[in-house]
Amino acid sequence: MKMMKSALFPQVAEVDITPLSATDLDLVQLLSLAHDPKAGAVVLFSGEVRDNSTGKTVDYLDYEAHESMASKMICAIVEEAAKRWHLTKALAQHRTGKVMAGESAVVVITCSPHRKEAYAANRYIIDRIKHEAPIWKCEYFTDGTKEWGGNCSCQKITGDANKHVYEFEDKA
Amino acid sequence: MKMMKSALFPQVAEVDITPLSATDLDLVQLLSLAHDPKAGAVVLFSGEVRDNSTGKTVDYLDYEAHESMASKMICAIVEEAAKRWHLTKALAQHRTGKVMAGESAVVVITCSPHRKEAYAANRYIIDRIKHEAPIWKCEYFTDGTKEWGGNCSCQKITGDANKHVYEFEDKA
Amino acid sequence: MKIKVFAALKDYFDKDFLLEEDLKTIADLKAHLAQQQPKALALLNLCRFAVDDEFVALSHLIHENDEISVIPPSSGG
């Protein structure tokens, strides 16, 4: 699947990757794909599996996705951000399956002539993916227990588990 | 030179790199140095040489630095950010000498358990380095002309070429 | 209709199954699932529903051959 549709956003070079990956995210390859001599600013975010959660030692996470919906949603979020912030390139890729502590679960790369836009778009993309994409983590601890990842705490503010508070909005 | 002094910031693991580099910035090596299983969020900024500036095609930039002052200042900025945002790791490295269009001139990596702090600290570090570190670029164009890089436009607001406006402040 | 459930919902339901009941709307489906597995009610109340990969409202009318996904709140990233 193409992350970018050049027909819609001719200013955005296509980055030909899948938004979901069942194997290790290759940050080096993704960085080189996002490389663009027209972009003065490149921002990469990597969300990595922490070695502890709620006081317990994490062995690994297992990510489940509604694959067709998550793929479409990630592409749409990246495209919207690319348009809104006039990015020269943008991509996002999320792991599925077993991700060990210390490994990357999600990567977002945004490229722009100026750094302000690259940061803002990057934050927008990761916040929306985390809040909205139908992807779920199950934490497996070294003590043999497991736990489905809780959703965000936005519900305390919005009163709806599917309505979210976005920190990027005041920066857009 | 150590980017981090663990005696001052025992929560920050030392990253043993020089803040200035006369050779290619090795983003892959820097990313692997910054890797930390306690950090859920890794943000990398790469400032790259654009292939055009003021309507002309850029061949390369040549970066000059007051090396001792720039090195100390970059270290101090990174340490301050690490302390302020409780980063698990942080590093910054700026090129000196000839940097071709498309190559990276400066890299900042920030690691934190949560992404908000990693983004804010990253932005803080690059903004302060760009505004304050005694480093200067000279642009060499393909038409054979050259031009010393202008400083930022903060003076229009502050009335002083050495007083700057920081976009990160409202997010700290 | 074919039902697909995800994540913690699989502690209560098979990951996909067929329903032959006469359910008119998504709200009817939700009530039916809660009746089958009362302990899943709190989680079902947090879920969104999708038909053919598009989110739909509780008032959405179900067609016989719809494939309906029950989507818990996201916990990716």
Add this chain to the structure above:
Amino acid sequence: MKIKVFAALKDYFDKDFLLEEDLKTIADLKAHLAQQQPKALALLNLCRFAVDDEFVALSHLIHENDEISVIPPSSGG
């Protein structure tokens, strides 16, 4: 005193040179440099001065063996 200049200042001065003049303060040094190279005045007005790698004010008293850096506004990154 030893003077070091950087970046565009090198279009007007050697990158380092010795000054034997009797200059009491950094302000005196700045005036002296502007007198030597009037075209550099606009740039000198934007510069900061550092002694032994520390920025100093224009009122700073110069010592005989000081190494003084004239620092144009940054344009790194």
